[in-house]
Amino acid sequence: MNEVKDRFRESMGRLATGVTIVMTEIDGRPWGLTVSACCSISMEPPLILVSLATKAASTQVIINNNRFSVSVLAEDQVEVAKSGAKAGAPKFFEDFVESKDKINYDVTNALANIHCKVENVVTAGDHTIFIGLVENVELGESKSPLLHFNRQFGEFRTGVKS
Numbered sequence: 001m002n003e004v005k006d007r008f009r010e011s012m013g014r015l016a017t018g019v020t021i022v023m024t025e026i027d028g029r030p031w032g033l034t035v036s037a038c039c040s041i042s043m044e045p046p047l048i049l050v051s052l053a054t055k056a057a058s059t060q061v062i063i064n065n066n067r068f069s070v071s072v073l074a075e076d077q078v079e080v081a082k083s084g085a086k087a088g089a090p091k092f093f094e095d096f097v098e099s100k101d102k103i104n105y106d107v108t109n110a111l112a113n114i115h116c117k118v119e120n121v122v123t124a125g126d127h128t129i130f131i132g133l134v135e136n137v138e139l140g141e142s143k144s145p146l147l148h149f150n151r152q153f154g155e156f157r158t159g160v161k162s
């Protein structure tokens, strides 16, 4: 493993992350993409960042719709995460959502559902970074999160040695 790119990919696999579903609407139906590249970037105003492969079906649709939502998954939602990660396959999400209204969809039983309007779009390499202005947040039950590390899903463990 000599190439910088290979070692970079491996190094990022060693960064444990939470798992989210970035949701948009295609043909009037919810469509979800599994995304770990997500972070908060500002509180005043509330801004969130997600980074999506430019070639992903969701990317152009989010640009057109000018909105997206981010659902933070709980540890018992591996099936949801796998459904949003089927590359090249349809990712209609009716089985996993409840619809508050026709604009905002929530992943049922997610830890949080964050509804955003696109504030800024930045192309970076082969990805498109969306900065969203957070307009509404639905908080679910406070449960343990779903994590991703070393290409595997796992659970959060408290009480590590200090």
Ligand SMILES: Cc1cc2nc3c(=O)[nH]c(=O)nc-3n(C[C@H](O)[C@H](O)[C@H](O)COP(=O)(O)O)c2cc1C
Pocket: 019, 033, 034, 035, 036, 037, 038, 051, 052, 053, 055, 056, 057, 058, 081, 084, 085, 086, 087, 088, 089, 148
């Ligand atoms: C845990 C996990 C995290 C992921 N994070 C991202 C991400 O941050 N950005 C991204 O574009 N794809 C990410 N992916 C890959 C996409 O979910 C997957 O490639 C997607 O199905 C591609 O969509 P497409 O079929 O529209 O091309 C992730 C996949 C998994 C399993």
